[in-house]
Amino acid sequence: MRIEAVIGDITKQQVDAVVNAANSALAGGGGVDGAIHRAAGADQMHEACARLGGCPTGDAKATPGFGLAAKWVIHAVGPRYRDGRHGEAEALASCYRRSKEVAEVLGAASIAFPAISTGIYGYPPEEAAHVAVQTLKGLESKIVMLVRLVAFDEYTLSLYQRELRL
Ligand code: ADP
Numbered sequence: 001m002r003i004e005a006v007i008g009d010i011t012k013q014q015v016d017a018v019v020n021a022a023n024s025a026l027a028g029g030g031g032v033d034g035a036i037h038r039a040a041g042a043d044q045m046h047e048a049c050a051r052l053g054g055c056p057t058g059d060a061k062a063t064p065g066f067g068l069a070a071k072w073v074i075h076a077v078g079p080r081y082r083d084g085r086h087g088e089a090e091a092l093a094s095c096y097r098r099s100k101e102v103a104e105v106l107g108a109a110s111i112a113f114p115a116i117s118t119g120i121y122g123y124p125p126e127e128a129a130h131v132a133v134q135t136l137k138g139l140e141s142k143i144v145m146l147v148r149l150v151a152f153d154e155y156t157l158s159l160y161q162r163e164l165r166l
Contacts, residue, residue, distance in 0.1 A: 001141050003133065005149040005160035011039035013150060014069045016108035019060070019099050021116045022075035026052055026061070031119040036073060040066040049075065058094035060102045072106050074099045078117030081124065092117055092128060093135040103144050110146040115156050125156055133163035
């Protein structure tokens with residue numbers, strides 16, 4: 001798997017699957033979740049998510065991408081950050097691992113991730129970038145060839161670039 005980091009909007013990525021920073025109810029929300037639902041088509045996405053019956057923290061489930069360029073959306077549920085001592089890093093790493101596994105089941109060759117948990121869920125961006133990149137570096141795939149980390153700001157991009165060099 002090649003791992004790259006870019007700055008951009010997750011809803012605009014031309015990849016087989018984009019990952020959503022979802023909540024466990026898969027009910028839609030703000031941030032990435034709201035943007036993905038709007039860009040995909042809110043009604044269709046809401047219905048498809050409702051059929052999945054929720055998703056535990058650290059896990060991921062897929063729907064079609066509907067109006068997005070991406071064929072699929074992988075809804076991953078990141079942890080809410082408390083103090084770092086409540087299994088947050090394990091749960092966040094699990095999001096990246098499970099999303100990649102779901103992508104493999106779908107046959108997705110390219111997948112784009114937002115910085116899961118670093119918005120409304122309050123995960124410190126430095127720690128989240130470390131978990132994201134180091135977890136992905138430890139994975140192998142014969143199906144997923146490209147992993148794109150999509151930063152929404154320059155600072156997050158610089159964190160990814162540093163972690164990719166480590
Ligand atoms: P969470 O609830 O998991 O914290 P958020 O959606 O609130 O998720 O934010 C996750 C990260 O995604 C934040 O760093 C935020 O700046 C970024 N973000 C928000 N909108 C977009 C977007 N359209 N594309 C890419 N990243 C985005």
